[in-house]
Amino acid sequence: MRRTIGGNGSDTTLATQAYLNSTSDPIIRDLILIGPPENPNALYLTNHEAPVLYRPYGLFQPAVMSRGGVEAKVGLDAQALAVTWSPGASAQASKTASTSTASPYQLAAQHFYDNWPLLILRAFMPTPGDADTLGCAEWFGGRIQNCKVARNKLIFNTKSYIDVLKQKVPSTMVEVTNTLASTAAVTLPAGDPSIPVFSCIRPSSATYIVADCVSPSAGKIYSGDLFAGGYMVFLSGPGATLAGAWSAIGQNGAWTDGDGNTHSEFVIYSPLPWPPTPGVDTFYVSTTAPINVGDEDYYGFPFVPNPTQAV
Amino acid sequence: MSLPVFPTLPGLTYTSLKAPAFKTLDEEGSNGYEVRLPQYTNPIWSWTLLFDFLHDFFWGSFTAVSELRTLMGFFTDQFGKAAAFLYTDPDDNYVGPALVAGTPNAPLAQLALVSDGAGNYYSPVQRTLDGVGYEDVTDLNGAIAVYLNGTLAAAGSGANEYTLEGPGLAIPGYSWLGMVLKWGPGAPSWAATHAYVVNAEIIDPAGHIQKATGAAWPALTPVALGYEIIDPAGHIQKITTAGTTGASIPTFNDTGGTTNDGTGGTMAVWTDQGSAGGSAGTSGSAIPAFNDTGGATPDGTGTLVWEDQGYYAGPAAPVTAQFHFYFRVRFDADSQDFEKFAGIGSSAGQPPAGQGGGYWTVGGSESQNGTGTLVLRTARPVPS
Numbered sequence: 001m002r003r004t005i006g007g008n009g010s011d012t013t014l015a016t017q018a019y020l021n022s023t024s025d026p027i028i029r030d031l032i033l034i035g036p037p038e039n040p041n042a043l044y045l046t047n048h049e050a051p052v053l054y055r056p057y058g059l060f061q062p063a064v065m066s067r068g069g070v071e072a073k074v075g076l077d078a079q080a081l082a083v084t085w086s087p088g089a090s091a092q093a094s095k096t097a098s099t100s101t102a103s104p105y106q107l108a109a110q111h112f113y114d115n116w117p118l119l120i121l122r123a124f125m126p127t128p129g130d131a132d133t134l135g136c137a138e139w140f141g142g143r144i145q146n147c148k149v150a151r152n153k154l155i156f157n158t159k160s161y162i163d164v165l166k167q168k169v170p171s172t173m174v175e176v177t178n179t180l181a182s183t184a185a186v187t188l189p190a191g192d193p194s195i196p197v198f199s200c201i202r203p204s205s206a207t208y209i210v211a212d213c214v215s216p217s218a219g220k221i222y223s224g225d226l227f228a229g230g231y232m233v234f235l236s237g238p239g240a241t242l243a244g245a246w247s248a249i250g251q252n253g254a255w256t257d258g259d260g261n262t263h264s265e266f267v268i269y270s271p272l273p274w275p276p277t278p279g280v281d282t283f284y285v286s287t288t289a290p291i292n293v294g295d296e297d298y299y300g301f302p303f304v305p306n307p308t309q310a311v
Numbered sequence: 312m313s314l315p316v317f318p319t320l321p322g323l324t325y326t327s328l329k330a331p332a333f334k335t336l337d338e339e340g341s342n343g344y345e346v347r348l349p350q351y352t353n354p355i356w357s358w359t360l361l362f363d364f365l366h367d368f369f370w371g372s373f374t375a376v377s378e379l380r381t382l383m384g385f386f387t388d389q390f391g392k393a394a395a396f397l398y399t400d401p402d403d404n405y406v407g408p409a410l411v412a413g414t415p416n417a418p419l420a421q422l423a424l425v426s427d428g429a430g431n432y433y434s435p436v437q438r439t440l441d442g443v444g445y446e447d448v449t450d451l452n453g454a455i456a457v458y459l460n461g462t463l464a465a466a467g468s469g470a471n472e473y474t475l476e477g478p479g480l481a482i483p484g485y486s487w488l489g490m491v492l493k494w495g496p497g498a499p500s501w502a503a504t505h506a507y508v509v510n511a512e513i514i515d516p517a518g519h520i521q522k523a524t525g526a527a528w529p530a531l532t533p534v535a536l537g538y539e540i541i542d543p544a545g546h547i548q549k550i551t552t553a554g555t556t557g558a559s560i561p562t563f564n565d566t567g568g569t570t571n572d573g574t575g576g577t578m579a580v581w582t583d584q585g586s587a588g589g590s591a592g593t594s595g596s597a598i599p600a601f602n603d604t605g606g607a608t609p610d611g612t613g614t615l616v617w618e619d620q621g622y623y624a625g626p627a628a629p630v631t632a633q634f635h636f637y638f639r640v641r642f643d644a645d646s647q648d649f650e651k652f653a654g655i656g657s658s659a660g661q662p663p664a665g666q667g668g669g670y671w672t673v674g675g676s677e678s679q680n681g682t683g684t685l686v687l688r689t690a691r692p693v694p695s
Contacts, residue, residue, distance in 0.1 A: 007483050025335075025347045045695060049351040050447070050488035051481035059481055061695030062488065088694035128352040129486030 002139070004124060007055040007132030016124050016134045027125040030067065031060045031136060032083060034144070034156065035116045041099055041107065045085060052123060054131040064088060067120065070140055070160070078163035081140055083118065086153040108154050113147040118158045186286035189226055192216055195284045197235070200276040201263060209266040209276065210255055211283070221262055224253040229288030232266065239280040245272050249285065314450070314639065315388065317398040317687070318381050320362065324675060328359035329400070353447050353488060355689040356638060358400065362685065363675035365649070367667040379671045382685075383649055391645035395690035397450055397637035406438045406448075407633025409458045415631040418442040422457070422492070422630040427482035430518045432625040434473070435480075436490040438636065447489030448636045449478045449692055455634035457492060460627040470498045470514075471626055478692045488692060492630075497623035501598050507615060509591045514623055515601040521608065521617035523591035528560050534579050539614045541591075547584035547614060554579030591615050643686035652677035 006012040020026055029052065035042030037057055045063035046052045052060045064086040070079040087104045096102050099112065107113060121136035141161050148155040186195050198211035209232070213220040227249045236243035247268035255265035266285075276283075331354035339345045367379035376384070389396055409420045419442055422434040436455065437445040457464045457473060465472050473492040480491040498512040498520055507513075507523035515521050525541030528548075538550040542563040548570065557573040563581065564570045570581040592615025601617060602608045608617040653670040674683025 024345060025349055027349055027352075043695075047350075048486065049353055049691060050486040051479050052486050053481035053483055055483060062479070062691070063695045086694075090695055127485075129481065130484045131486075132484040 002122075002137040004135050004137045005056060006135035007053070009056060012134050016137070019124060019126055019134055027128055029123045029125060029131070030065075030139075031057070031121040031123050031131070032065065032067070033057055033060075033117075033119040033121070034083075034113065041112070043085070043104070046123075048123075048125075048129065050129050052129060052131045054121065054123065054136055056135075057121075079140070079142070079160040081118075081120075081142065081158045081160070083120075083156040083158065084153050085156070104154060105149055108147040108149050111147070113144050113154075113156065116144045118142055118144055118156060186284065187230065187289050189222060189287050195286075196220075196222070197282055197284045198232075198264060200278050200281045200283070202278045204278060205275045206271040206273070207268055209268060209283075211264050211266070213264060214282065221254045221264060222252065225251055227252045227266070227285050227287055230286045232268065232283045232285045234272075234276070234281055234283040237280075237282060239277065240282070241274070241277050242272060242281050242283075246270075247272065252285075315385070315396045316637070317396055317640070318385055319399065320365065320378050320382060322362040322364040322366075322378065322672075322675070323401075324361050324363040327361065328357075329403075330357045330359075331355070332357065356640075357643065357689070358398070358640075358687045360673070360685045360687065361675055361683070362671075362673040363677070365671040365673065367651075367669055367671055377667060379649065379667065382673075386642060386647050389642060391647075392642040393645075395639055395641050397452075398640045398687055399452065399635075399637055404452065404637070405633075405635050407456075409456055409631040409633040410461060413461060415458060415461050415629045417629045417631060420631045420633060422632050424494075424625060424628050424630050425482070425485055426625060428484075430496075430623065431482075432494040433480070433482060433485070434492040434494065434630045434632075435485075435487040436475075436477075436492060436632070436634070437487075447478075447487050448634075449489045449639045450637040451475075451490060452635035452637050455632055457630065457632045459630060461631075462627070464626070468495050470495055470512075494626050497626070501594065503594055503596050503598070504611075506593045507591045508589050511591065512620070513617070515603065515617075516598075517601065517603050518623050519601065519603045520620040520623050521601055522620050524607075524616050524618050525587060525591045526609065526614045526616050529556055530560070531558055532556050537612070539584070539592075539612075540581075541587050541614050542581075545587050545589070547587050548581040549584050550579055551582040552578075552580035587614065638687075639690045639692070640687040641690045643688045647673070647685060648683065649673060650678050650680060650683075652679070 004012045004016040029048040032045045044060040046060035067083045068081050091103050120140040122139045123131040123136045124134040142158040145157045145159050194216045197214045199214050200211045204210050231248045233246040234242035247270040250269050251267040254262050256262050334350040336348040365379040367377045407420050424434050426432050436448045439445050472495045476493050477490040496514045498514040501513050511523040513521050528540050533555045534550045536553045540548050542548050544565050546565045555573050555577040561570050561572045567583050572579045592613040595611030599608050599610050605619050651671045672678050673685050
């Protein structure tokens with residue numbers, strides 16, 4: 001299930017799961033935050049009958065509101081969601097030149113809410129109104145595409161944040177394997193201050209590369225298969241024959257020549273168009289990107305919920 | 312903004328319907344198992360009222376408004392079902408008494424007492440039908456009398472006093488849509504250069520209650536010039552010759568004279584400063600660092616010493632209250648039938664032409680053509 005955070009900031013996922021397992025009539029409410037929390041015009045709304053305090057964000061006031069639904073999907077399909085709100089007391093404000101005192105209708109008509117973030121939290125209440133003990137799970141996050149002013153209500157049409165991943169981007173967009181962007185978005189080996197760069201030597205071929213580390217530590221031999229699953233990208237430079245060519249790395253290790261000198265060797269998955277020129281072609285390498293919680297420097301989602309178990 | 316009150320009219324008759332309603336989202340599996348999601352916990356009440364008769368003629372004066380016009384006018388004043396107003400249910404408008412034979416009437420007049428975890432205490436104004444479940448009260452009709460374990464509490468922001476807030480309040484772990492009593496601190500805060508009587512209490516910055524006492528005589532203790540205590544007779548004794556006190560308390564001179572304490576060259580001398588008059592002493596100019604582990608804290612240069620009484624655990628429970636209340640309601644329809652069933656004119660002279668007369672009903676026994684009944688429905692407080 002989704003992760004729930006209690007009012008004191010603790011992870012209450014297990015307690016929430018136990019609560020849901022123990023009852024067939026759980027009290028679940030929506031808390032909707034429209035706008036940046038630090039903005040005094042941000043709207044804190046709930047469909048609970050009384051005000052709800054969720055300390056990580058603040059006090060949500062009861063409001064006349066409804067929302068559409070979203071589907072749990074894997075992929076980049078951006079979810080669209082409409083939230084409808086009929087302002088009550090706050091709608092009484094008269095037209096004014098100050099955003100701090102303007103009514104929501106006036107602000108919406110002036111496109112004040114366009115592109116504002118919209119966050120929907122699901123509060124699990126062991127007792128009515130208690131959003132502190134078990135807290136909330138983030139249920140939907142997105143940006144308001146437009147806010148439609150209708151009779152006695154505002155309709156916030158929202159697209160999920162994942163929408164940003166579907167945009168067409170220029171070729172210089174930073175991507176891990178976009179060699180045309182000339183951008184090295186690599187995953188560094190642990191402890192290295194900069195991207196490892198190697199210079200090819202004999203007897204490199206189109207699928208087997210022997211090279212010496214140039215930087216950050218000249219001649220450094222990395223541990224075996226440290227770069228397995230990563231990739232190498234050939235650099236431009238005087239005489240370079242393979243600039244922009246790249247391949248995933250299958251194995252790496254140490255190779256000793258006939259003089260007893262140790263060099264680095266790489267076995268790559270995709271054959272290069274031709275063997276690199278020893279002493280001329282250089283390339284940089286990346287270790288594999290962290291994709292699991294246990295991987296070092298992993299900053300992504302802890303896990304993707306199983307759709308059949310997600311709340 | 313105060314809301315109008317539904318008029319009380321003599322024609323209200325039986326039978327009247329009263330119905331609590333809730334809303335629940337229901338998902339049922341093919342195996343009969345269900346998950347039901349309650350959408351609110353305070354009921355939406357509805358009342359279906361019948362008026363057997365509504366007079367529409369003047370009672371001896373042409374300035375009084377007839378019953379019919381009072382009710383019909385009230386309906387139009389609210390723009391039909393648009394505006395909220397207050398309704399006194401004739402059979403359900405009072406919580407109390409707070410005390411029965413001098414003891415708290417719990418649970419029928421009891422209010423919850425909860426903390427926000429930061430030393431503040433609240434009591435939601437609620438009523439109970441069965442002593443088990445509680446319903447938030449949004450509107451009081453008159454004053455509320457609140458008792459802390461049988462002792463009447465005053466309104467205010469001082470120690471063990473309450474302020475009435477709402478409707479609508481949320482604290483960590485709790486929320487209410489009705490009125491809420493916020494309790495003041497258990498005692499006043501510390502004040503600089505203030506004379507405290509013996510046993511006066513304050514609440515220190517850490518939320519502990521500190522009780523004022525006078526400094527007592529210390530045994531076998533070096534005492535400096537000017538050091539003061541309060542002797543067993545309530546007199547202030549001041550060191551006029553520094554030294555070390557003896558092993559047992561001396562018999563103090565309480566007539567303005569001196570008292571020797573200890574022996575030999577380290578003997579101290581106390582001089583009577585007169586009666587303390589019940590005062591424990593005067594606080595200093597800066598707040599002391601209070602001992603919150605059950606110990607004592609000297610304060611100022613005189614005799615005042617604070618004794619830790621422990622963390623303030625809130626007002627004395629149970630909290631009981633007595634009050635009258637309204638239900639906040641709206642008309643349930645934009646249209647309302649009023650039916651005239653008798654054309655009797657004025658009982659005291661003729662009304663001016665064109666200003667009514669006769670008897671009317673709303674769903675009463677004489678009704679033949681009207682759809683009858685006047686329905687009121689709970690209105691929540693104004694939403695955000």
